[in-house]
Amino acid sequence: MTTSPTLEGGDPAVRPGIGGFLQVKDLRVHFPTDDGVVKSVDGLSFNLELGETLGIVGESGSGKSVTSLSIMGLHPPGTAKISGQVLLKGDNLIGASREHIRKLRGKNMAMIFQDPLSAMHPYYTVGHQIIEAYRVHNNVSKQVARKHAIDMLGRVGIPQPGSRVDEYPHQFSGGMRQRAMIAMALSCDPELLIADEPTTALDVTVQAQILDLIRDLQQEFNSAVIIITHDLGVVAELADNILVMYAGRAAEYATAHEIFTAPQHPYTWGLLGSMPRLDRERAERLRPIPGTPPSLINVPTGCPFHPRCVYAELNGGACETDRPEFLEISPRHFLACHLSSQDRQRVWENDIKPML
Amino acid sequence: MTSAPTNAASSQSNASGGGEDILVVTDLQKHFPIRRGLLQRKVGAVQAVDGMSFTVRKGETLSLVGESGCGKTTTGRMLTRLLEPTGGTILFEGRDITHISMGKMRPLRRDVQMIFQDPYGSLNPRHTVGTIVGAPFRLQNVKTEHSTKKTVQELLELVGLSPEHYNRYPHEFSGGQRQRIGIARALALKPKLIVADEPVSALDVSIQAQVINLLEDLQDELGLTYVTIAHDLSVVRHMSDRVAVMYLGKMVEIADRTPLYERPMHPYTVALMSAVPIPDTGRRTKRDRIRLEGDVPSPINPPSACRFHTRCWKAKEICSTIEPPLAELAPGHRVACHFPENLIDLPVPAVRADSPAAP
Numbered sequence: 001m002t003t004s005p006t007l008e009g010g011d012p013a014v015r016p017g018i019g020g021f022l023q024v025k026d027l028r029v030h031f032p033t034d035d036g037v038v039k040s041v042d043g044l045s046f047n048l049e050l051g052e053t054l055g056i057v058g059e060s061g062s063g064k065s066v067t068s069l070s071i072m073g074l075h076p077p078g079t080a081k082i083s084g085q086v087l088l089k090g091d092n093l094i095g096a097s098r099e100h101i102r103k104l105r106g107k108n109m110a111m112i113f114q115d116p117l118s119a120m121h122p123y124y125t126v127g128h129q130i131i132e133a134y135r136v137h138n139n140v141s142k143q144v145a146r147k148h149a150i151d152m153l154g155r156v157g158i159p160q161p162g163s164r165v166d167e168y169p170h171q172f173s174g175g176m177r178q179r180a181m182i183a184m185a186l187s188c189d190p191e192l193l194i195a196d197e198p199t200t201a202l203d204v205t206v207q208a209q210i211l212d213l214i215r216d217l218q219q220e221f222n223s224a225v226i227i228i229t230h231d232l233g234v235v236a237e238l239a240d241n242i243l244v245m246y247a248g249r250a251a252e253y254a255t256a257h258e259i260f261t262a263p264q265h266p267y268t269w270g271l272l273g274s275m276p277r278l279d280r281e282r283a284e285r286l287r288p289i290p291g292t293p294p295s296l297i298n299v300p301t302g303c304p305f306h307p308r309c310v311y312a313e314l315n316g317g318a319c320e321t322d323r324p325e326f327l328e329i330s331p332r333h334f335l336a337c338h339l340s341s342q343d344r345q346r347v348w349e350n351d352i353k354p355m356l
Numbered sequence: 357m358t359s360a361p362t363n364a365a366s367s368q369s370n371a372s373g374g375g376e377d378i379l380v381v382t383d384l385q386k387h388f389p390i391r392r393g394l395l396q397r398k399v400g401a402v403q404a405v406d407g408m409s410f411t412v413r414k415g416e417t418l419s420l421v422g423e424s425g426c427g428k429t430t431t432g433r434m435l436t437r438l439l440e441p442t443g444g445t446i447l448f449e450g451r452d453i454t455h456i457s458m459g460k461m462r463p464l465r466r467d468v469q470m471i472f473q474d475p476y477g478s479l480n481p482r483h484t485v486g487t488i489v490g491a492p493f494r495l496q497n498v499k500t501e502h503s504t505k506k507t508v509q510e511l512l513e514l515v516g517l518s519p520e521h522y523n524r525y526p527h528e529f530s531g532g533q534r535q536r537i538g539i540a541r542a543l544a545l546k547p548k549l550i551v552a553d554e555p556v557s558a559l560d561v562s563i564q565a566q567v568i569n570l571l572e573d574l575q576d577e578l579g580l581t582y583v584t585i586a587h588d589l590s591v592v593r594h595m596s597d598r599v600a601v602m603y604l605g606k607m608v609e610i611a612d613r614t615p616l617y618e619r620p621m622h623p624y625t626v627a628l629m630s631a632v633p634i635p636d637t638g639r640r641t642k643r644d645r646i647r648l649e650g651d652v653p654s655p656i657n658p659p660s661a662c663r664f665h666t667r668c669w670k671a672k673e674i675c676s677t678i679e680p681p682l683a684e685l686a687p688g689h690r691v692a693c694h695f696p697e698n699l700i701d702l703p704v705p706a707v708r709a710d711s712p713a714a715p
Contacts, residue, residue, distance in 0.1 A: 059560040060531075173651045174424075197532075201589065203423040205648045208631035212647065230561060233633030256637045272635070274565035276594035278617070280636045285572070286594065288565030292530050 012341065016253035016326075016334040017054070017241060018046030020090070022071070022192060024048075026092075027084035029075070030065050039093050040066040040250040043084075045326075050191060051069045051151040053218060053225040055239030055256065057232060057271070061246035067196045070094070071226075072111050073101035107137040110185035114197035116177035120169040126153075126180045127165030136189045136249055152183040156213060175206035179213065186217060193218070194226045199234060204224075211237050232275060236260060241332075244268050247294050250326050253334040264335050264344050266309045269352045280356070287355060303338060304352035314343050376548055378581050379412035379435065379448060385443030386430050390656065403655050404430040406605040407444070409682070412549070416574065417582040419592045421601035421628070423652050428585045429705060430553045430600070435583060436470045437461050448549070468495055469542040473554035475534035479526040483514070485537055486522040492544040510541040516570060532563035536570070543574065553585045568595060589632050594618050601625045604663040605655055607682060611689035621696040624664050663693065670695045 015025070029041040046053050056064045067119035069075055071086050073093055077138040086093040088108065093101060107166060121129060126228075130149040131142065138145070146165070149239055153161035156179040169177055172287040173266040178198065185193060198241040199207040215238055218225050227238055234257065244267065252265040263269055270289035276282075291308040294300055306312045315338040326336040337344070361610045385408075387401035405427040420428040433439040433469040437444060437453055445454045453464060479488055493500060500507040509519035514557035515536040527533055535555065542550055555571065556564040568591065574580060586592050592599055593613060600610040601622065614706050619628045624648040648667050653659055659666045665675035674694055682692040686700060 059562060112578075115627065169644065175651055203652075204589065204628060204631045205423060206651065207633070208645060209647065212645075232561075232635040236637050237633045238633040260637055271561055274562045275635065276565075276568075276590040278590045278593060278629070278632050279636055282593060284579060286565035286568055288569060289562035292532060292563065292565075293560070332652060 004057050007192070009209070014296075015045045015047050016243065016250070017049070017052075020047065020087070021050045022048040023085070023087040024067075024071070025085040025087070027067065027086060029063070029070050030081045031079060032081065033297075038296045039299055040080075040248050040296055041070065042299070043218075044241055044245070044248070044250055046250070046253065048192075048224050048226065050224050051094040051218075051222045052241065053227060053239045054233030055242045056226060056228045057230065057235055057242060058243060058245035059230060061247075061293050062134060062245040063296075064245050065247075068111065068196050068226060068228055071107060071192075071343070072105060072194065073098070074111075078355060090353055103137075106133055106190070107188045108190055109192035109194070110183050110188070112178070112181055112195040112198045114200050115176070116181045116201075117169060118179060120177065120184075122169055125166050125168055126172065127167075130165075130180075130184045133184055134338070135190045148187065152187050153180065156180070156186075156217075157209070158183070174202055176205075176210060178202060178210055182210075182213065182217070186221065189221060190223060192224050192226070194228070196228045197230070198227065200231070206347075207234075213239065232260075232271060244271070244297045247299050248296060249304060249334055249336065250334070251305065253326075255299075255332060258333055262348070264329065264333070264348070265337050266311050266339070267305050269348070270308075272356055273352065277356075283355070303336070311339055311343070311347060314339060360512050376414040377411045378414045380447040381411070381435070381444070381585075382447075383444035383445065384408040384431065384434060384441055386427070386439060387442045393653040401604050403658060405434070405441075406658075408602075408607050408639055409444075410600055410607065410610060412583055414548075414581055415575075415579055415594055416597040417514065417584060419584045419586055419596035419599045420602055421565055421586055421589060421592050421599060423587070425511040425604075425652055425655065427605040428602050428656070429553055432470070432553050432583065432585045434551075436468050436551050437464075438470070447622045456499060462496070463466050466492075466498075466545040469545070469550050471535075471538050471542050471550060471552040471555045475531050475538055476526075478538055479534060481526055484523050484525055485517075485529075488526070488537060489540045489544060492541065496543060496545060500710075508540075508544075511544055511651075512537075514574070515540045516566075530563075532566060535559060535567055539570065539574070541569075543578070546578065547580070549581045549583065551583045552586070554587070555584065556587065556591060557588060564591070571595070571619060589628060601628070604652060604658050606663055608664065608693065609689075609691045609695070610682075610684075612692075615686065615689050619686075619698040620698075620700050621689065621691040622664075622693045623668050623670050623695070623697060626697050662692070670697075 002273060024044060024046050027041055030041060031038040036206045044067060058064050061069050070082055082094055082096060102242045110115035130152060131145040134148055143285065151160045151164050153165060158164050158176060158179055199210050207356060211234065227235060229235055239256045242254065242256050243250055246267050251267050259268060263272060274289055276286060287350060289308050294304055300307050302321050303319045305322050312319040318338045324336040324338050327336055329335045368435055384405055384469050385407040387403050388399040389398045390402065391397065392399045408431060420431060422428050430439065442452055445452055486508055488507065490504050492506050509522055512519055512521055517533060534680055556567050559567060575582060584595055596613050598612050599616045602609050603624050609625050620629055627648050630646045650667055653666055660676050661674040661679040665671040679692045679693045682690045684690045685696060
């Protein structure tokens with residue numbers, strides 16, 4: 001079987017996504033451990049344009065956070081074996097010097113973490129931390145930086161930013177901390193913002209506030225946003241395009257609209273079927289995906305999803321032996337599945353769509 | 357503290373309740389003292405739960421929902437008597453368990469069990485699965501039909517694990533499997549009531565669905581009654597027969613699942629529902645979401661009267677002066693609000709007529 005150009009990371013035309021602001025080509029992140037090599041990310045490619053929001057969805061261990069940490073260059077040296085390319089405006093970040101990445105981080109790309117309490121330093125005031133980040137990249141006086149910090153805190157909706165700037169992270173509530181973290185991430189006006197489960201730790205009413213905030217700020221700054229989450233509801237709110245990951249690989253990529261109205265991968269079907277939904281009639285039973293996510297040390301051969309896939313028999317054993325190529329099945333819709341398009345269409349129309 | 361209307365409300369529910377009540381909770385209260393200084397003098401109290409009244413019918417699933425800090429976990433822990441209430445009463449099968457001693461509670465633990473949120477923290481890492489699931493038998497001196505080992509292995513099969521897992525340790529299992537171990541342990545003594553505190557929120561979506569289905573199957577098979585504590589409103593709708601919405605230690609609304617989701621009456625419930633992200637891109641623009649400003653106030657110094665009035669878009673002066681009683685505004689649908697939404701034309705209940713500013 002010939003490996004696809006996508007896996008080689010060759011022609012940009014066959015990678016999902018448009019534009020060349022951020023290009024991820026055949027990214028592989030492997031962690032050597034005593035038990036074997038953990039293949040957290042294994043051949044991932046996608047493109048991202050300025051002003052676009054990409055949602056990366058998958059279960060824990062699917063490699064979504066590891067991908068974002070690799071883009072940010074946050075894997076400590078010596079722990080991970082990273083290959084492939086991450087091009088930010090044509091500048092390859094994989095293998096670049098730590099000093100170079102350090103200059104880009106914060107200025108050109110920034111990240112919002114899941115748990116703002118552990119991501120902020122408890123010993124310094126919120127203002128101090130924003131000022132520090134701003135002054136590293138901008139040659140300004142403390143007063144100017146402080147004014148900027150207050151300005152940013154106000155922008156993200158923190159009341160009385162002038163006095164809150166001198167408070168410590170523990171004096172902020174969970175939602176306020178997440179806002180402060182967003183203020184910090186945006187303080188240098190980065191072009192790429194990665195939000196890793198930005199609302200998972202928050203209550204649903206606060207989550208709605210933060211999602212609105214991220215959307216508003218993105219429109220204002222026209223930055224490229226990657227939002228990583230396991231909650232399909234969250235990506236439906238924010239993302240233009242969605243990448244579904246499974247066991248460190250891309251399973252499906254399409255516009256958000258297509259993922260929700262015409263998904264093609266059995267794993268995406270499984271994800272949609274296993275969530276109870278408020279906007280539908282209550283189903284008597286949920287339809288979970290059988291089994292558990294695979295170990296990343298012994299990733300199943302062929303399609304990593306085949307042990308849990310109900311439709312694996314339809315392909316005469318190909319699922320167990322051949323790794324499916326990640327191919328463009330219709331304009332801007334990429335899929336890694338052995339099912340023939342007739343089978344997929346039939347299963348989707350008859351079995352899956354009526355159940356969702 | 358207005359105890360009169362609360363009591364009135366609770367007696368109402370008992371009257372309309374129908375079916376057998378396994379649990380009757382009246383005016384339940386838990387204040388955690390705040391102590392300061394050298395003498396550890398009490399300077400205030402965290403009013404975690406402040407006057408909750410509800411009943412749980414045999415065989416049903418009642419869910420408690422609300423934001424973090426609203427007191428739902430504290431309520432659950434009082435129902436299982438892991439915490440002692442500072443006020444009110446809990447009747448389990450007609451027996452007052454509000455203040456009974458640990459020793460007297462022990463036999464009752466066979467009937468009331470708990471499933472915990474964190475499948476990593478709630479299993480002792482140094483014990484094998486067999487020891488963990490067999491512990492209830494040992495502690496209660498329950499003789500099993502065959503050996504304890506056989507019974508434990510049957511339990512493991514019941515929750516979808518393999519009997520060979522008996523000698524393994526918790527770290528060898530995934531999150532979903534650990535949660536199944538916790539469920540097996542809770543089921544060991546054939547309890548009547550299970551309090552499940554966020555049973556699926558630590559699990560991945562696909563595994564979440566497996567565990568929800570398992571809990572439903574077990575309920576049908578063993579006739580269990582569940583009190584579920586959860587914050588995910590879609591999961592709650594799927595699992596529950598009745599839903600109670602809590603805000604800052606008080607119950608603001610309780611109703612059967614369908615009326616609550618289709619016609620929520622309390623503004624807080626309405627706001628909660630509208631905040632749930634819907635996995636449908638077509639709705640992104642259509643939905644008019646109610647955006648609650650700010651955060652939940654501190655339970656140390658909660659707002660006066662209706663505790664939601666500081667964030668409520670319908671609040672008028674009366675909301676900060678007179679506490680709205682939990683009144684039955686539709687059959688089986690009780691709401692504590694002066695200006696409820698989605699009100700259908702019903703004769704105004706007597707309790708509401710008392711309030712001076714009827715709109």
